[in-house]
Amino acid sequence: xxxxxxxxxxxxxxxxxxxxxxxxxxxxxxxxxxxxxxxxxxxxxxxxxxxxxxxxxxxxxxxxxxxxxxxxxxxxxxxxxxxxxxxxxxxxxxxxxxxxxxxxxxxxxxxxxxxxxxxxxxxxxxxxxxxxxxxxxxxxxxxxxxxxxxxxxxxxxx
Amino acid sequence: xxxxxxxxxxxxxxxxxxxxxxxxxxxxxxxxxxxxxxxxxxxxxxxxxxxxxxxxxxxxxxxxxxxxxxxxxxxxxxxxxxxxxxxxxxxxxxxxxxxxxxxxxxxxxxxxxxxxxxxxxxxxxxxxxxxxxxxxxxxxxx
Numbered sequence: 001x002x003x004x005x006x007x008x009x010x011x012x013x014x015x016x017x018x019x020x021x022x023x024x025x026x027x028x029x030x031x032x033x034x035x036x037x038x039x040x041x042x043x044x045x046x047x048x049x050x051x052x053x054x055x056x057x058x059x060x061x062x063x064x065x066x067x068x069x070x071x072x073x074x075x076x077x078x079x080x081x082x083x084x085x086x087x088x089x090x091x092x093x094x095x096x097x098x099x100x101x102x103x104x105x106x107x108x109x110x111x112x113x114x115x116x117x118x119x120x121x122x123x124x125x126x127x128x129x130x131x132x133x134x135x136x137x138x139x140x141x142x143x144x145x146x147x148x149x150x151x152x153x154x155x156x157x158x
Numbered sequence: 159x160x161x162x163x164x165x166x167x168x169x170x171x172x173x174x175x176x177x178x179x180x181x182x183x184x185x186x187x188x189x190x191x192x193x194x195x196x197x198x199x200x201x202x203x204x205x206x207x208x209x210x211x212x213x214x215x216x217x218x219x220x221x222x223x224x225x226x227x228x229x230x231x232x233x234x235x236x237x238x239x240x241x242x243x244x245x246x247x248x249x250x251x252x253x254x255x256x257x258x259x260x261x262x263x264x265x266x267x268x269x270x271x272x273x274x275x276x277x278x279x280x281x282x283x284x285x286x287x288x289x290x291x292x293x294x295x296x297x298x299x300x
Contacts, residue, residue, distance in 0.1 A: 095204070095208035097201060097205050116202050117209050122170075137166045137169065138166055141170075144201070145165065145194075147201060152197065
């Protein structure tokens, strides 16, 4: 990516969704910000790895971001940390729904976000997450049901 | 069909996917499943609403590119970053090349000394000024 103007355009268009997904996956805004930068740098340093015939640029960047998040979690696990930031979940979330989302398992958070916010079809989710179509259905179903149970409970308490 | 059996199809229906006729009939008649659909819809709206609050980027891409050495201000650094072969292997090869270039005059000097000693052994009187005339002299001696 030798043209900085093009880089700025791509960054302006795709950085917010990537950052939001990473915030959902990592639950630490500072780390999510760093990983967003890393994902874009990865793309700019190796632009030829992106094949427009296989996926859209957004889907490719989501893939890179997910990989960065997994690497970060692995590093945290190796360092003896959980890779989950409880402080953020407990204190910083102003919305009930995102607070509940943050408490779901990582694979549930990820698939729910990609479906609800990014609007990927079941087939696209299967390709992106590299899981069978049936798994997409069942994972989405259990994620939504999990979220609904907590949501109903919490709404009842308000 | 039971509510548990159609659970997957409730989600699929909410997502606009096609569901089998039997599952559709159950969902149409079952209050519990319809209530789930309504909840999913509300949760979806809440999620999108929460996410509509944009997070502003803290770093500009130009600054990021510069930080990574990909900016136009440092093209050599960009090339260095993009190099697909191991960078330090290239560095070592460049060092070896530099050393071998530096060693050429030294080698010439040594070879001149070598010819001189040969010419001394062969009683050639002419002093050694260069390799080629010496060679001619040595050959002409034979």
